[in-house]
Amino acid sequence: IPSFGRETIRRFSNNVSELKQLAARDYEDLLQCAIPVFDGLLPEPHNTSILSLLYTCGEWHGLAKxxxxxxxxxxxxxxxxxxxxxxxxxxxxxTCEAFDTKELRREVAARNRRQGQNQPQQPIQSSEVGPSPGARQRKYHLRTIKHHFLGDNVNHIRRFGTTDSISTE
Known part of the structure; x- marks a missing residue:
């Protein structure tokens, strides 16, 4: 998807799943461009489910902003x-239960590096190599602080005012 305007939607990488250290404006740009990208990507009824979710996220974001x-x-x-x-x-x-999702390559590499750092250094005594840890199954879950606090946003606005007075964007 091409950029739009000078400061409306900035250009982002072709492989969005590999992006790191995204700013709030990047997430906003991705959300604004997501519906045409996801449309028709998955079979029904999952396609409609994802498009409805993205549209609702866009509406909620617009109201919150x-x-x-x-x-x-x-x-x-x-x-x-x-x-x-x-x-x-x-x-x-x-929707998520209908698909077998795995870790990204960079997640596997990071996990393998962490595991390698945690193991004590021992001399190799045999030529046997353990099984190569591959990509583990990943499941989407709602047990995150971001999901938990979505419901508090309206009360937060009533109590403290709109987010533009406290946002760093």
């Missing part, structure tokens, strides 16, 4: 947060 909130926009955001939670649970329980 408003610089001025009213009671009606906060109510919309409350409803959208509920919808986002429902779609995330459906994604985790149905």
């Amino acid at each position: 408003l610089r001025m909130q009213t009671d009606s926009t906060l109510q919309l955001m409350t409803n959208e947060t509920t919808q986002l939670g429902n779609r995330l649970r459906h994604f985790a329980d149905v």
